[in-house]
Amino acid sequence: MDNLDDLKAIWHTAKTDALPSSQEMLQMIRKFRGQKLRNKWLMIISSLSLSAFLVSALFTGHTEYISTYIGGLLMALSGVLIAATNARSLKRFYRLDDCSNLDFVAFIEITRQNQVYYYKKTMVVIVVLCLVGWMLYMYEPLVKHWLWMGGVYSAFLVYMAIMWFVVRPRSFKKDQDKLNTMRQRLENISNQLK
Amino acid sequence: MTHFEDLYNRYAPQIFRVCLGYTNDADQAKDLVQETFISVWKNLDGFRNQAQVSTWIFRIATNHCLRAIEVAKRMPAAELPFDIAETVEESPEEKLAFLYRCIAELEETERIIISLELEGLPQAQIAEVVGLSSGNVRVKVHRVKEKLAQKFKAYGQFR
Numbered sequence: 382m383d384n385l386d387d388l389k390a391i392w393h394t395a396k397t398d399a400l401p402s403s404q405e406m407l408q409m410i411r412k413f414r415g416q417k418l419r420n421k422w423l424m425i426i427s428s429l430s431l432s433a434f435l436v437s438a439l440f441t442g443h444t445e446y447i448s449t450y451i452g453g454l455l456m457a458l459s460g461v462l463i464a465a466t467n468a469r470s471l472k473r474f475y476r477l478d479d480c481s482n483l484d485f486v487a488f489i490e491i492t493r494q495n496q497v498y499y500y501k502k503t504m505v506v507i508v509v510l511c512l513v514g515w516m517l518y519m520y521e522p523l524v525k526h527w528l529w530m531g532g533v534y535s536a537f538l539v540y541m542a543i544m545w546f547v548v549r550p551r552s553f554k555k556d557q558d559k560l561n562t563m564r565q566r567l568e569n570i571s572n573q574l575k
Numbered sequence: 576m577t578h579f580e581d582l583y584n585r586y587a588p589q590i591f592r593v594c595l596g597y598t599n600d601a602d603q604a605k606d607l608v609q610e611t612f613i614s615v616w617k618n619l620d621g622f623r624n625q626a627q628v629s630t631w632i633f634r635i636a637t638n639h640c641l642r643a644i645e646v647a648k649r650m651p652a653a654e655l656p657f658d659i660a661e662t663v664e665e666s667p668e669e670k671l672a673f674l675y676r677c678i679a680e681l682e683e684t685e686r687i688i689i690s691l692e693l694e695g696l697p698q699a700q701i702a703e704v705v706g707l708s709s710g711n712v713r714v715k716v717h718r719v720k721e722k723l724a725q726k727f728k729a730y731g732q733f734r
Binding site: 385389391395400403404409480483484486 | 609
């Protein structure tokens with residue numbers, strides 16, 4: 382049984398009649414595309430719309446403080462950054478899979494490094510821009526209606542502190558474990574291809 | 576769209592066998608076939624015939640296999656039990672199951688290379704799929720074949 386032809390004969394006895402028909406496959410594909418891409422497109426469209434709304438509100442509203450303008454622009458900028466990051470990820474999703482296994486492993490490693498970069502740099506920039514922007518934007522109403530806006534302002538800052546110092550490190554650790562497992566696996570596969 | 580259906584009807588069984596060789600799990604293999612043809616459907620307009628269409632499809636399929644972390648988690652960490660020869664009959668289904676179990680013990684790229692070889696792809700095409708030279712693929716096929724032969728002999732199968 383060490384003859385390759387014998388093994389090929391066994392190999393081709395595998396039953397493939399349980400596979401879906403081409404029509405069923407097309408239905409699955411349409412469903413999949415709708416689900417997978419909807420969230421990314423929604424994120425891009427909503428963050429860009431929000432940014433556009435913020436900017437238009439700044440220039441059509443009755444703001445007196447410069448801090449309101451700066452804050453609004455910073456938040457709009459963070460919205461544009463979110464849209465750009467998601468568009469980049471969407472582009473990767475559409476990327477042609479036509480590369481050899483060797484190139485593909487290298488491509489996955491770059492994607493992994495991009496994910497690490499996103500967690501360590503991009504996400505920090507987005508959150509800082511958004512938070513500083515919000516604080517500056519809300520400064521004007523805080524000064525004008527300090528009694529009840531003070532409560533809103535403080536509650537939001539407490540919420541952001543919890544998200545930043547408790548939720549984010551936990552989520553980062555969980556994702557980092559996954560990424561480390563992926564890195565080890567890629568190293569192993571790269572070594573096999575040497 | 577007809578073109579896609581032609582491709583699916585022609586290559587889906589081959590892709591399924593290769594994915595089954597990699598995963599040793601029919602459900603997982605079916606999922607990988609689905610993912611492969613989603614990628615094919617997505618990129619069919621952009622395919623410029625620079626490579627053979629079969630090479631292109633097998634590249635997509637094997638890349639999906641390599642990406643599937645869940646498969647890696649389920650792969651056996653230990654060798655097959657030594658008393659397996661006493662329990663395995665020689666029906667075609669069990670010969671096939673035994674072949675898959677032996678392939679499942681191999682490293683990821685070895686599983687891909689031997690699956691493509693058993694599927695009947697020329698070694699030059701396997702080289703294009705994996706990204707190695709033809710000479711390197713020939714050596715690897717030879718080594719994997721030796722490993723499989725040893726396993727078959729060690730477990731006393733199908734004499």
